[in-house]
Amino acid sequence: MSIPDDVLVAGASVGGLTVAEALRRKGYTGRIRIVGEEPHLPYDRPPLSKEVLTGTWPVDRIYLRGQDRLAELGVDWVLGVRAERLDPHARTVKTDDGRVLPYGALVIATGLVPRRLPGQPNLAGVHTLRSLDDTLNLKRELQDAHRVVVVGAGVLGCEIAAAARTLGKAVTLVDPESTPMARQLGVELGRHVAAMHEAHGVRLHTGTTVTRLLGTDGRISAIALPGNQIVEADVVVLAAGSIPATRWLDGSGLDLDDGVGCDASLRAAPDVYAVGDVARWPAPWTDTALRLETRTNATEQALVVADNILGADRLYRPIPYFWSDQYxxxxxxxxxxxxxxxxxxxxxxxxxxxxxxxxxxxxxxxxxxxxxxxxxxxxxxxxxxxxxxxxxxxx
Amino acid sequence: MKVIVDQVKCVGGGQCVIAAEEVFEQRDEDGIVVLLDPTPPPELHDAVREAVMLCPAAAIWVEDRA
CATH class of the missing domain: 3.30.390.30 (FAD/NAD-linked reductase, C-terminal dimerisation domain)
Known part of the structure; x- marks a missing residue:
C-alpha cells in the first residue's frame, strides 16, 4: 500500500482537524485540504450547550487552535463550502461552489444534522443546536423568552435545559423514556438526573412525546402532548436526536445505512475513511456496527485513521467516554x-x-x-x- | 518542550493523566488538570503530544524550543 500524495477531509470540526494534526505529527508532508460547510475555523462543540449558551465564556474561547498553530499545520482550508458529491472511481469530491477536488485519500467527517419533528409546521422560535450559529441564534431568542420547552432529554437536551434554567427561564423537558438520559445511563441512574432537574425547578414530562407544535402568526406558542395537554412556550428546542450528514454521499456506492459503514480499521472503501459522529464501525463489544456521538470518539478515531492513511492497519478498539455538565x-x-x-x-x-x-x-x-x-x-x-x-x- | 494547560477550558476528563501520568494529575475536588512537570524530559514528549490531541477540551498545548 502506498502513501497518498494528498489527503482531502470533508468536515472541519475536531475529527477533521485531528486527522490533519496526527498526519503532520507523523511526518506527512503531502497536501492536506479540509472542506467545511460552516464559515468558521475548527471550534469545539461541547461548550456550545453550556458556556456559550449561558454566556459565561466569550465565543472566541471555543476555537480549537489559535491562528498561529493552524498556520504551522499547513492545511488548505476550504470553508463555507459544502461537499456535494463523491465519485470514488474518479476519486473526486464536487463542492457546492462548483469545484471538483481530487484526492489520494478521503476522510469523511461531516458529522450530524439535528432531527426535526416530522410533519410539523415551520415556526419561528423553534430551534435546534448543532453549530455555533445555531447556538448564538438560540441565545439571542432566549433573552426575551420566559417559557422554554426542550424536546429530548439526552445529553444535549439536559444541558440546554440546565442552561436555560441557569438563565432564569421556566423550563419544561420532554422525553419518551421514563427518565432523562435513560438511553445514556440507564433508568436507575436516570432517576438521579430527573431529581437533579426537578430540584432546579425544571418541569419534567417523561414517558411522553410531543404530538404537535402549535403556532400563532407563524411563531411557536405551545406544544401539545397526548391527552390534550398543552404546554405554552416562547421558545422550543428540538434535541431529539440527529441524523448522520451523509446525503451528499448518495449514489457514491458507500454503505449509508445510518452513517458511513466502515470496517474495523475505519475504512469505508479503498482510500476512503470516516471519523466521528458519522462513522459506523463494528464495535468489538457487540455484534452490531454502531456509531458513537462523543467528543473523544472523534479524536481517537482520527488518530487511528491518520495512522492507517500512512500504511498502518490499526483497528479501532476504544474505551468509550463521554461526559455531561449540568448545573x-x-x-x-x-x-x-x-x-x-x-x-x-x-x-x-x-x-x-x-x-x-x-x-x-x-x-x-x-x-x-x-x-x-x-x-x-x-x-x-x-x-x-x-x-x-x-x-x-x-x- | 514547555507544556501549558488552561484550567478554565479543562473539563476534568483525565485523558491527559491516562496518556502521561508523570506530567499531569487531576484535582480531587473537581478533576481539573494539575501540571506536575511543565518541562518534561524528552522520553515523555510523545506521551505529552498524545495528551494534547486526546484532551477533549483542547486545554493543553506545547511550545517547542530548539
Whole structure:
C-alpha cells in the first residue's frame, strides 16, 4: 500500500482537524485540504450547550487552535463550502461552489444534522443546536423568552435545559423514556438526573412525546402532548436526536445505512475513511456496527485513521467516554452501559451529590460512572472487564 | 518542550493523566488538570503530544524550543 500524495477531509470540526494534526505529527508532508460547510475555523462543540449558551465564556474561547498553530499545520482550508458529491472511481469530491477536488485519500467527517419533528409546521422560535450559529441564534431568542420547552432529554437536551434554567427561564423537558438520559445511563441512574432537574425547578414530562407544535402568526406558542395537554412556550428546542450528514454521499456506492459503514480499521472503501459522529464501525463489544456521538470518539478515531492513511492497519478498539455538565454536576462515563447492565453505587452517596457507580453485565464490569467524582471514575477504568473487549486504544 | 494547560477550558476528563501520568494529575475536588512537570524530559514528549490531541477540551498545548 502506498502513501497518498494528498489527503482531502470533508468536515472541519475536531475529527477533521485531528486527522490533519496526527498526519503532520507523523511526518506527512503531502497536501492536506479540509472542506467545511460552516464559515468558521475548527471550534469545539461541547461548550456550545453550556458556556456559550449561558454566556459565561466569550465565543472566541471555543476555537480549537489559535491562528498561529493552524498556520504551522499547513492545511488548505476550504470553508463555507459544502461537499456535494463523491465519485470514488474518479476519486473526486464536487463542492457546492462548483469545484471538483481530487484526492489520494478521503476522510469523511461531516458529522450530524439535528432531527426535526416530522410533519410539523415551520415556526419561528423553534430551534435546534448543532453549530455555533445555531447556538448564538438560540441565545439571542432566549433573552426575551420566559417559557422554554426542550424536546429530548439526552445529553444535549439536559444541558440546554440546565442552561436555560441557569438563565432564569421556566423550563419544561420532554422525553419518551421514563427518565432523562435513560438511553445514556440507564433508568436507575436516570432517576438521579430527573431529581437533579426537578430540584432546579425544571418541569419534567417523561414517558411522553410531543404530538404537535402549535403556532400563532407563524411563531411557536405551545406544544401539545397526548391527552390534550398543552404546554405554552416562547421558545422550543428540538434535541431529539440527529441524523448522520451523509446525503451528499448518495449514489457514491458507500454503505449509508445510518452513517458511513466502515470496517474495523475505519475504512469505508479503498482510500476512503470516516471519523466521528458519522462513522459506523463494528464495535468489538457487540455484534452490531454502531456509531458513537462523543467528543473523544472523534479524536481517537482520527488518530487511528491518520495512522492507517500512512500504511498502518490499526483497528479501532476504544474505551468509550463521554461526559455531561449540568448545573454544578459533572457526569462522566468510561466504558459501555450495555442494554442489560445493572448499575450500582459503589462509593459515595447520590443524596450527597457525589458518587461512583459501576455497570455490570453477566458478572463483568462494563462501565464506570462518576457523579461529581472525576478522579474516582478515571481510576475506576482499571476495573473494566477485558471480557467485553474494552481494551485500551494504545495497542 | 514547555507544556501549558488552561484550567478554565479543562473539563476534568483525565485523558491527559491516562496518556502521561508523570506530567499531569487531576484535582480531587473537581478533576481539573494539575501540571506536575511543565518541562518534561524528552522520553515523555510523545506521551505529552498524545495528551494534547486526546484532551477533549483542547486545554493543553506545547511550545517547542530548539
Amino acid at each position: 454544578d454536576t459533572k457526569i462522566q462515563v468510561h466504558g459501555v452501559i450495555t442494554p442489560h447492565a445493572r448499575t450500582r453505587v459503589v462509593e459515595g452517596d447520590p443524596r450527597e451529590g457525589r458518587f461512583l457507580a459501576l455497570a455490570e453485565d453477566g458478572g463483568v464490569v462494563t462501565a464506570a460512572i462518576g457523579w461529581n467524582n472525576p478522579r474516582g471514575v478515571r481510576t475506576a477504568r482499571r476495573l473494566l472487564g477485558h471480557e467485553t473487549n474494552l481494551i485500551t486504544t494504545t495497542d
